Structures are given as structure tokens and as C-alpha cells.
Amino acid sequence: EVQLLESGGGLAxxxxxxxxxxxxxxxxxxxxxxxxxxxxxxxxxxWVSAISGRxxxxxxxxxxxxxxxxxxxxxxxxxxxxxxxxxxxxxxxYYCARESDGDYRPLxxxxxxxxxxxxx
Amino acid sequence: xxxxxxxxxxxVALGQTVRITCQGDSxxxxxxxxxxxxxxxxxxxxxxxxxxxxxxIPDRFSGSSSGNTASLTVTGVQAEDEAxxxxxxxxxxxxxxxxxxxxxxxxx
Numbered sequence: 414e415v416q417l418l419e420s421g422g423g424l425a426x427x428x429x430x431x432x433x434x435x436x437x438x439x440x441x442x443x444x445x446x447x448x449x450x451x452x453x454x455x456x457x458x459x460w461v462s463a464i465s466g467r468x469x470x471x472x473x474x475x476x477x478x479x480x481x482x483x484x485x486x487x488x489x490x491x492x493x494x495x496x497x498x499x500x501x502x503x504x505x506x507y508y509c510a511r512e513s514d515g516d517y518r519p520l521x522x523x524x525x526x527x528x529x530x531x532x533x
Numbered sequence: 534x535x536x537x538x539x540x541x542x543x544x545v546a547l548g549q550t551v552r553i554t555c556q557g558d559s560x561x562x563x564x565x566x567x568x569x570x571x572x573x574x575x576x577x578x579x580x581x582x583x584x585x586x587x588x589x590i591p592d593r594f595s596g597s598s599s600g601n602t603a604s605l606t607v608t609g610v611q612a613e614d615e616a617x618x619x620x621x622x623x624x625x626x627x628x629x630x631x632x633x634x635x636x637x638x639x640x641x
Binding site: 415448450457458460463472474508510513516517518519520521523524525526 | 564566568570574575576577578581582584585587619621623628629630631632633635
């Protein structure tokens with residue numbers, strides 16, 4: 414059974430850092446492109462970052478480029494998002510999601526999310 | 534702001550049919566995927582590609598596309614279909630994703 418379990422969310426101060434994790438089970442993380450998607454309170458979904466399965470190439474939304482870093486640990490089958498220079502606008506639930514292979518590549522499995530709050 | 538546009542809210546009577554639309558230039562090149570999100574829960578994929586459904590999604594959910602518009606149709610709406618629905622697709626770079634702003638479906 415495919416499962417994604419995020420952790421590491423919490424309260425961070427403006428300008429601070431936080432790392433969230435996504436432990437995958439039921440499949441091999443490095444065989445799939447993986448995505449981070451966030452949702453600010455009461456708002457819609459926003460794509461944040463991706464990492465390609467083959468080669469581990471990272472991609473970022475303009476809103477986080479230069480501040481966030483996506484990575485993975487193949488031995489632990491875990492995805493990470495290192496977030497630096499956090500601002501209030503980064504307050505959101507962060508979801509990791511698996512991108513299905515095949516022609517259409519939808520996000521076929523999502524974690525339950527982890528809440529990141531940025532406040533002084 | 535989203536490059537994909539959705540109506541913020543739609544309502545439908547129980548058992549009727551509703552269409553939720555999503556507009557954007559990227560939809561001319563890529564199919565949309567549709568996600569259902571209930572309060573306090575993670576999004577769930579309901580329709581993708583031409584009109585494909587993951588296992589476990591009822592066949593009352595279907596998708597279609599024409600030009601720059603993708604549509605999600607729910608035929609014979611049930612009370613449990615009340616949720617927020619989001620469309621998404623890839624942008625011109627093919628590596629970045631776009632999401633619509635979401636449509637809140639209310640079942641009357």
C-alpha cells in the first residue's frame with residue numbers, strides 16, 4: 414500500500430528555517446517524480462517544488478526559488494523540503510505528493526500534510 | 534495568482550448533474566487533473582487525462598476538454614460529493630504545475 418507521511422512542521426520565526434520530511438512506503442521514491450504542494454489557511458493549492466525520479470533534478474516555484482531546497486534520501490526512502498528565510502506568506506499546510514508515471518502524470522497519492530506556521 | 538481559472542462556488546441539487554470548469558492556456562497543451570478535497574483532509578485525485586478515474590472513484594465522475602477549457606462532470610450528485618474541487622496541469626515548461634483556485638461544490 415502506497416503511503417506518504419509528512420513530519421517536521423511547526424512554528425518558525427520570520428527569517429528562520431525549518432525542514433519538513435515525507436516518508437514514503439509501498440513504493441520506491443526514486444522511481445517517481447515527487448512534488449511538494451502547499452495550502453495557506455483558507456486558500457487554494459499551490460505547487461512549491463518537485464524533484465525528478467531519474468537524476469533527482471529539482472524544480473521550484475518562483476515564490477520559493479532561492480529559499481527552499483528539495484532533496485531525498487534514497488536509503489531512507491524519504492523526501493525533504495528545507496525552507497529558509499521563512500516569511501508569513503509561507504504559513505501553510507505542506508503536502509508531499511507522488512506524480513504518477515504514464516502519459517498524464519497526475520498526483521495520484523498525497524500525504525496528510527504538515528502545518529508550518531511562521532510568526533514571531 | 535492562478536493561471537487556471539475556476540468558478541469559486543457551484544451548487545447543485547441532490548441527484549442532479551453538475552459541471553465544474555477550469556480555463557487556462559496551458560490546457561491547450563496538457564490535460565487537466567481534478568482533485569477533491571474535503572475539510573481537514575488531503576486532496577484526492579478523482580479524474581485525470583482524457584477521462585480516467587483512479588480505482589475507488591465512482592463512475593459518476595468524468596472529465597472532458599475542449600480548447601483552453603477542462604471540465605469535471607458529476608452525474609447524479611451525492612451528498613458526499615460536497616467538497617472543494619481543484620484542477621491542475623503542467624505549465625509551458627512541463628516541469629512546473631499550475632492549480633486552479635478551486636471550486637466549492639455545495640449539494641442542496
